[in-house]
Amino acid sequence: MGDLGQRLAERFGHADFRPGQRVIVEDVIAGQDVVAVMPTGAGKSLCYQLPAVELEGTTLVVSPLISLMKDQVDALNALGIPAAFVNSTQSPGEQREILDQARAGALKLLYVAPERFRFEGAMSALQRLEISRFIVDEAHCVSQWGHDFRPDYLNLSSAIEALGRPPVAAFTATATDLVRGDIAKHLGLQRPEVHVSGFLRENLHLSVVPIKKMAHKLEHLLKIIESLEGSAIVYCATRRHCEEVTLALVQRGVNAAIYHGGLEDQERHTMQDAFDLGDTRVMVATNAFGMGIDKADVRAVVHYDVPGSVEAYYQEAGRAGRDGEKAHCVLLFTYADTRIHEFFIERGRDEVAPERYEAWASRERRKVRAMVRYAYEASCRHGEILDYFGENMTVGPEGCGACDLCTGQTGVPGETLASLTALAQTSGRSSRGRAKTAERELPTRPLDEQEQVVVQKALSAVARADGRLSNSAICRILLGSKRPDVLSDPLVQTRSYGQLKGYGHEPIRRLLVALERARCTQGQRPRLTSTGFEVMWGRQSVDLSVGPLVAKRSKASRASASAPTDDIDEQLLEQLRAARLEAARDLEVPAYVVASNKTLEGLAAVRPEANDEAWLSIHGIGPKKVEPLRDLFGALVEEAKEERPSEPKSA
Ligand code: ADP
Ligand code: ZN
Numbered sequence: 001m002g003d004l005g006q007r008l009a010e011r012f013g014h015a016d017f018r019p020g021q022r023v024i025v026e027d028v029i030a031g032q033d034v035v036a037v038m039p040t041g042a043g044k045s046l047c048y049q050l051p052a053v054e055l056e057g058t059t060l061v062v063s064p065l066i067s068l069m070k071d072q073v074d075a076l077n078a079l080g081i082p083a084a085f086v087n088s089t090q091s092p093g094e095q096r097e098i099l100d101q102a103r104a105g106a107l108k109l110l111y112v113a114p115e116r117f118r119f120e121g122a123m124s125a126l127q128r129l130e131i132s133r134f135i136v137d138e139a140h141c142v143s144q145w146g147h148d149f150r151p152d153y154l155n156l157s158s159a160i161e162a163l164g165r166p167p168v169a170a171f172t173a174t175a176t177d178l179v180r181g182d183i184a185k186h187l188g189l190q191r192p193e194v195h196v197s198g199f200l201r202e203n204l205h206l207s208v209v210p211i212k213k214m215a216h217k218l219e220h221l222l223k224i225i226e227s228l229e230g231s232a233i234v235y236c237a238t239r240r241h242c243e244e245v246t247l248a249l250v251q252r253g254v255n256a257a258i259y260h261g262g263l264e265d266q267e268r269h270t271m272q273d274a275f276d277l278g279d280t281r282v283m284v285a286t287n288a289f290g291m292g293i294d295k296a297d298v299r300a301v302v303h304y305d306v307p308g309s310v311e312a313y314y315q316e317a318g319r320a321g322r323d324g325e326k327a328h329c330v331l332l333f334t335y336a337d338t339r340i341h342e343f344f345i346e347r348g349r350d351e352v353a354p355e356r357y358e359a360w361a362s363r364e365r366r367k368v369r370a371m372v373r374y375a376y377e378a379s380c381r382h383g384e385i386l387d388y389f390g391e392n393m394t395v396g397p398e399g400c401g402a403c404d405l406c407t408g409q410t411g412v413p414g415e416t417l418a419s420l421t422a423l424a425q426t427s428g429r430s431s432r433g434r435a436k437t438a439e440r441e442l443p444t445r446p447l448d449e450q451e452q453v454v455v456q457k458a459l460s461a462v463a464r465a466d467g468r469l470s471n472s473a474i475c476r477i478l479l480g481s482k483r484p485d486v487l488s489d490p491l492v493q494t495r496s497y498g499q500l501k502g503y504g505h506e507p508i509r510r511l512l513v514a515l516e517r518a519r520c521t522q523g524q525r526p527r528l529t530s531t532g533f534e535v536m537w538g539r540q541s542v543d544l545s546v547g548p549l550v551a552k553r554s555k556a557s558r559a560s561a562s563a564p565t566d567d568i569d570e571q572l573l574e575q576l577r578a579a580r581l582e583a584a585r586d587l588e589v590p591a592y593v594v595a596s597n598k599t600l601e602g603l604a605a606v607r608p609e610a611n612d613e614a615w616l617s618i619h620g621i622g623p624k625k626v627e628p629l630r631d632l633f634g635a636l637v638e639e640a641k642e643e644r645p646s647e648p649k650s651a
Contacts, residue, residue: 020197042198057132143182207404210443230299237305
């Protein structure tokens with residue numbers, strides 16, 4: 001077979017393998033089943049194209065992207081490698097001709113769309129080929145958890161069997177464990193070698209700009225865009241944000257255009273071409289802008305809103321610097337922006353089967369939290385990303401040299417960060433020269449209602465300890481530790497003991513540190529300050545520099561936390577949800593801002609009379625909300641009562 005590096009140079013003209021490519025090529029040639037996870041642009045195709053050239057027979061490549069198939073085939077043909085595709089854009093005659101060629105052994109690679117396997121004709125033609133390897137590109141499409149699920153992918157395992165079970169290699173850029181598991185399971189892979197590689201993009205400078213006030217966000221963005229040279233993409237979560245940002249940029253004389261799913265196809269093509277050709281410098285877009293961006297010299301990707309997952313973030317940010325030259329990825333981050341994802345998750349009720357919804361929603365929430373961790377708690381942005389994707393590579397003690405946390409710079413000229421000053425001060429204490437997560441000061445943020453309750457509980461434990469205990473000891477009390485020294489403390493007899501069970505030691509310890517910074521407490525063995533008392537009594541709220549405060553709840557506590565469901569009029573509840581969703585969309589606010597789930601459940605259970613008093617008795621309906629909510633839901637409640645008069649309750 002000769003030396004692989006040499007074959008790489010001869011056949012593909014590349015001087016070296018990229019990280020991870022060689023071992024995948026070797027495994028594919030050896031006939032191993034393989035799952036290879038590599039980010040977009042890392043060079044997945046080569047990992048099966050080189051084996052295809054080296055092996056006898058034809059390599060079958062399943063790919064869902066018909067437009068990209070043609071590009072691939074053209075590129076291969078240009079290298080003198082015989083390749084072709086069959087898909088629905090061709091006439092039956094053309095398809096037959098190509099399959100005949102393949103049968104004659106004239107093709108090294110044959111690309112097929114997954115739906116081909118539905119057709120018996122195509123199937124029996126394929127069965128007559130000598131298939132060396134079965135390649136599944138975009139393999140995450142087999143998983144129903146992904147956003148790209150394609151039912152045709154579920155038929156691939158039987159197609160593989162029908163074709164005599166050649167070795168299978170599956171490629172994807174999507175790396176969550178769940179999707180990876182689905183790939184192996186649904187494709188029927190046999191002891192696959194799993195390779196995760198290529199996620200480190202050293203030419204990308206990653207940074208996060210904490211936004212303290214919403215009003216400053218646009219200013220920050222304008223500054224960043226104006227100080228950068230070259231093409232840039234600004235990603236926004238909503239069309240409305242796209243419009244605001246584009247307008248602001250254009251008013252400043254920036255050459256910017258807009259791209260989102262609401263535009264006509266034709267318009268989108270025009271926009272994309274203008275960007276690819278360099279006629280438009282800045283593209284302001286939703287995540288609809290992505291597939292098929294051809295531009296290698298994008299110098300910056302700025303996220304105006306936080307994406308819903310690290311994957312989405314890195315995929316979008318990764319569109320910068322494809323040419324290998326230095327590029328910037330900046331995330332403008334404010335905690336409040338995560339609410340938009342809460343809204344998207346709520347909207348998922350309409351799209352996800354009801355019995356799967358809760359599991360799906362909690363997964364989505366976990367993804368958002370991982371994104372918050374990237375913004376708030378990472379000690380190195382690149383390290384955090386590699387860790388997320390499961391790539392086995394650690395950033396050394398000297399840091400990555402390409403993120404704000406390791407270099408102390410946003411990388412954006414003219415941008416300096418208060419949080420980074422704080423970082424520089426604390427990093428001196430870190431023996432490894434890099435800021436430790438726990439020492440770094442996070443930007444402060446407002447807390448939601450539940451989090452405020454957590455804060456109150458923590459403060460009340462501080463009050464009870466009354467200067468006797470350290471933060472760590474208070475933390476152990478709150479978590480209900482069973483350590484002997486804890487069990488012998490008088491606080492075990494109080495309500496504070498175990499009151500924050502499930503929140504984890506580190507988050508609560510950090511909370512206590514943050515409370516000290518916010519001057520709610522004072523001292524090594526803390527006592528409450530007067531502010532601390534106010535906050536504890538709920539008379540004052542406080543912004544804190546903490547990550548999300550959420551408990552990993554036990555099954556038992558989850559069950560007791562939800563409302564009793566026996567009396568709920570389910571049909572009404574569904575209607576209320578739909579009405580809420582519609583209102584939320586109109587108002588462009590998250591659904592829970594309109595009304596919480598508990599409120600809807602209350603309405604569906606009680607079906608209140610049409611007077612203020614009755615409505616005020618429902619959970620979450622205060623004087624200000626009676627009128628708007630009765631306008632919104634009143635008619636539905638009345639209808640339900642007429643249609644389904646309540647029966648005498650059985651005990
Ligand atoms: P992916 O499928 O992972 O998104 P591609 O396979 O399309 O990425 O590869 C992206 C680009 O990288 C292509 O232009 C390809 O020619 C190039 N490439 C792949 N492997 C190498 C290599 N070893 N050296 C240089 N360029 C490479
Ligand atoms: Zn770093």
